[in-house]
Amino acid sequence: MSANYEDRDFGFEREYDRTMPRGPRRMQRRKICRFCIEKVDLIDFKDVKLLQSYVPERGKILPRRISGVCATHQRMLAEAIKRARNIALLPYAAD
Amino acid sequence: MAEKRTYEVVFIVDPDTADDEVMRLSEGVQKIITTQGGSITKTEMMGKRQLAYEINHKKDGTYVLLEVEGSGAEIAEVERRMRVNDQILRYMTVRVDEMRRRAEKLKDRRARKAAKQPSNGKAKPVEAEPDSDEEESAA
Numbered sequence: 001m002s003a004n005y006e007d008r009d010f011g012f013e014r015e016y017d018r019t020m021p022r023g024p025r026r027m028q029r030r031k032i033c034r035f036c037i038e039k040v041d042l043i044d045f046k047d048v049k050l051l052q053s054y055v056p057e058r059g060k061i062l063p064r065r066i067s068g069v070c071a072t073h074q075r076m077l078a079e080a081i082k083r084a085r086n087i088a089l090l091p092y093a094a095d
Numbered sequence: 096m097a098e099k100r101t102y103e104v105v106f107i108v109d110p111d112t113a114d115d116e117v118m119r120l121s122e123g124v125q126k127i128i129t130t131q132g133g134s135i136t137k138t139e140m141m142g143k144r145q146l147a148y149e150i151n152h153k154k155d156g157t158y159v160l161l162e163v164e165g166s167g168a169e170i171a172e173v174e175r176r177m178r179v180n181d182q183i184l185r186y187m188t189v190r191v192d193e194m195r196r197r198a199e200k201l202k203d204r205r206a207r208k209a210a211k212q213p214s215n216g217k218a219k220p221v222e223a224e225p226d227s228d229e230e231e232s233a234a
Contacts, residue, residue, distance in 0.1 A: 041197075041198035041201045042198040045189070046141075046160070083189060085147070086187050087105050087107060087158075087185055087186075088147045088150060088156070089147060090147050091147040
């Protein structure tokens, strides 16, 4: 289930590789929160284009361990996505 | 309930209703709000768009957005009317003033942080860490 997320390309930077031997020095590249960089304070539920990049085909909310969004922004994002679902801007579940 | 609140009201009108009918509906809603003591700060016709899922066997709908300022009583009234209106497929009200206040606070905090940053740049080694890691792995 969760494996599918890692197979697909969501357009996020993924420089980690699970198959690589992880030595003590080998550090995973820290994913950075895109909203923090762009200094977003408010995520609007009407911004469908933005929200869509955080809901893969299945319609589920992309976990932040994949997208690298920080906790604060993930919370805002989740709220916005749920609101958008309520007024049919985003699907609850796509087949 | 003297405090003023800001709400965003979004509703979806049946796609088969004519444009002027939609306008009339929206005006009707606005009238209810003003008679109840609220005020409209913004109206936006978001136009017809496809629904992400079917509502009442309809595949698309006309979205209308209103921004309302008031006590909350007018929202209750509007929602009651919308519930019984068959032309309105779906409605949602979001209270935005608190959200905006929180955003404002975040902004302030960031501004303060940014103002502080240059003076104690050395005191925060955390900032430099990701870069040095990259260099080590490259070498």
